[in-house]
Amino acid sequence: MRKREKKQVALWMVMKRECRRLVSRPLYLFCMVVAPLFCYVFFTTLMSSGLPTDLPVGAVDMDNSATSRSIIRNLDAFGQTAVVAHYENVTEARIAMQEGKIYGFFYIPKGLSADAQSQRQPKLSFYTNNSYLIAGSLLFKDMKMMGELAAGAASRSVLYAKGATEDQAMSYLQPIVIDTHPLQNPWLNYSVYLCNTLVPGVLMLLIFMVTVYAIGVEIKDRTAREWLRMSNNSIYIALAGKLLPHTVVFFIMGIFYNVYLYGFLHFPCNSGILPMILATLCLVLASQCCGIVMIGTLPTLRLGLSFASLWGVLSFSVSGFSFPVMAMNPVLQGLSVLFPLRHYFLIYVDQALNGYSMIYSWPNYMALLIFMMLPFFVVNRLKETLIYYKYVP
Template identity: 25%
Template sequence: MISMKTYWRSYFTSPWVMAVTFVLPLLTSLVIWWIFSSNVVRELPIDVVDLDQSHLSRMMIRDYDATPTLSVKSIQPNKEKANLALTKGDNYGYIIIPHDFEKNVMLGKSPKITGFYNGQFILIAKQINSALMQTDMTAQAKLSVIKQLSIKETTWTQAINSAVPIKVQVTPLFNLGSNYNQFLVSAILPAIWQMAVIVGMLWAMQNESVRTGCNSLREWFDKQDRLSIFNFTLVYFCIAMMLGAVLFYFLYGVIGFPFNGSITAFILNMSLMSFACISLGIAIGYGTNDIVKAMSISGAYTAPSFAFLGVTFPVTDMNSLATFWHSILPASHFVRAQNELSNYGDSLVSAFPNIGVLTLFTLPLLLLSLKLKK
């Protein structure tokens, strides 16, 4: 039987295992938070193809550039050059103002301004689309006011009320001020945490196999008794929980994201998430019996986690493969319970279905432990 003290000593004498399980995930999480710390998307570069070259088209360009979301980078002479710039990544989109735009507006017709953007960037595409629609609505209101003033005797107030009869006030709930920081970071950090624990377990097994003179991960595991594996698991469970505690205290304590649920339920959610990732890490290491293959499989398994969590893309719209991948990721169930607890204030009973699923991921470790001597 190997004591926890031995495993702790082994951990603190292995800088690489310490880096993988704690230091690197923290640094990565800080970088992610810093990237999204501006809270809102601003100054997205776009190009404009102005085929009309009129006073009205120039007014539209100024309106696009005046929005906080967009920044008109250049005026392109034709669609081909603007499309080439979009393909090369020099802009996120471009707008085409057609020939005779001002003339058709004055004749009461409805000319079309066409916008193109890269839909692969889901957040950016959504922001550009929203900014274009807001700018177009503002421009239509301006033109309508001018039209009202020109065709009959009326005041500015009457003209504005006639042009915009319904005034809309939008009061956001949880995504205050279109703050995508809370929306994205609170899901990205659990995905990083999941990867750190699973990959960290592989390097912890490798570290122990080298320390004890074993030739492979499987050989090291098979030589242990159940109590040794329990102590090994408990040490890295504590490390995973400390990492999770730092990450989520940063989210809810330092940054101040809202948390309305039960602390007890959240800690239980974290505990089962830690055990689930530890179990999967040991299972991958034991099954592959090689650190290189294990790292490849764990990377392929956990790297796309954020895309399959169901946060930026609804699970109901995923195909069968994506839905399956979503279901076999511990982070998917953890994030769902996390959102229910933090945003909606659910109790332990309400969150239990999602928390309970995490217990299923501990089965690989339990089954492997059964073959060990007592």
Template identity: 25%
Template sequence: MMKKLRQLWKFLSRRFVLFLLYFVLPILVGWFMYAIFSASLPRDLPIGLVDLDRTSASAEVVFAINASPTMYIKREYGSIMEAKAHLASAEIYALAVIPHHFERDLTLGKGAKLALYYNAQFVLVGKALNSAFAQVVGTLDAKQSVAQNLIKDGDLHLALSKAMPIFSQIIPLYNASSNYAQFLLTLLLPCMLQILSALAMIQLLKSAPHSFKSLFIRYVGNTMVFVWWGICMLLLLKNLGFEVRGSFGLLVVGVGVLLLGINGVVVCLQALLLDIKKTIGVVAVYTAPSLAFAGVTYPQNSMNLLALFWSKLLPISSFMELYIQQANYGGSVSGAWQILGEMSVFVLFFVLGSLIYHARRGR
């Protein structure tokens, strides 16, 4: 056993890139991703303000915006054009505009309006700001309606019921706190895991395998290393408090099939191209869109035919389907095995790659 370990250490010490991929980058990438989203929710996002009314009503709007935990007013501007450059450079993420005669329209019940401009390219930030601003406007609207009804009716309970005749009670089935870390880490970490595994597989194939046994050892050995990192990933997500309502063991099996699949694709590509640089390029094009096409940040049922086809070509899409089914919903075992069966198709790429290597050795 010790002899085997010494041989492995000697092998890795001569291949610095492989050493980084096996022992350094998984930790660094995992820590980096966690550090970015450790706050869980976006808070204190800087926005700008254009107050064209300068009244007590507009001051109340400013107070309500600054009271929101999601955003705060970083700077005031004299006009929208003055704020445009800062909005484009992301010095501020949004611009709230209080129009002329805001208090007058509010008092006369003419439908006073507040405007929020934000850069929709910042998808999550824009969504958070839009939701927070809607809450601010809703609260102010309710307060105004209650005040008007109280003047008319003189009864607080009646004024409240007229102002808010329908109360919403929304109960999320999972991720109750709308935690962005839970939403994104569960996708980003598996995506990074498959990319690191693919890169390590390419490094192992720099020298062409002289036999099927040599190829098989590299394929299985590389998979085993990253399966271990995959188990660490699942344990980390569980320890962070994210739900695992189904079978943890099935998720481990899913990680194994995911890595067998992506490594099989690399073997097949290298067998066809026999050029490490070209293989790296093709693998980069193949795996880089995983975040967009995995079916989490953008649902598969909203994709067009081409996007859906590309999604089905990625083993990470099936793995994320398995993860969501087991971790979030606690889905059935039969459903999980059905997804695993679909994922196992990618293992056939290793068989195809092995046959191509064998055919080329026979020439």
């Protein structure tokens, strides 16, 4: 019992020491509180309307008829599209697009109305700048739809002129009606699509770097032996005492973003908020353990921070929220399991979006648990580093 009490006292002393270090260095406050809060607000307000609206486009109307003006007015009525300028020719519109004044332009050739009435198949053209992926994709969709609607309206007028009824005309123009139902995010809200992974991803990246820094700075400042002595020379007590205050702060920040996303912004959360809070706790612990492995593998502050930042940034690419993992190279598909954010993303899809029971996500919870076990492979090396390593600037 006496030995157990000594361990508890040592753990408490290390925790008190770490709390003093946290409040004495503004860097910790910035990385653990200010930066996450800023990212939460920044990402959720970046596209607060859900989708970009009123993207500027131009129009080149060579026909200048009632039909062409109607087409341009209808295009301007689309939510994502705003016709902000009319150009005399394609050259002027192309220069404006290259200068970044517009994201695309709609070209109506001369004689469109007359050719359509005489069934000579006039051509509508539209150009979008896909260097801006989201803007180009949304405008391409709107302009293509406008072209199809214009073609359908012309064909319908011809059919009416030949004596067809409205039902006959519509069955000819649209023999198969497509009924679409986007699941889980029916609003096609980009903020819902992006923020639920970007926000925890940023928190994970900060946990990586703060964990590496908190241990690496002990080595750099030559205080590692003092830290280890205070823990009765137990590397487990030393790590637990140092990182438990971090865990509390980061978990509070994780609870905050869950309440903010699902409670305040009312993002889809079909399983309830508690499973997502549990997943957040698992992500925080897994990220801290990964940070221990990083500094234990490369026990130099600059190398450890480089490792943490590289691994954290790569997590956004291979987690699957921006590009599906199943479409990646098979090697990258296999490597994707090495990133905690990938498993958190899959839990989010199962729990928040699909509303499945937690049992369906057990492989991902087990993966995060395995991340928590990784420090056992480096603790002995890390302890030797704390005792013998001499930092060289």
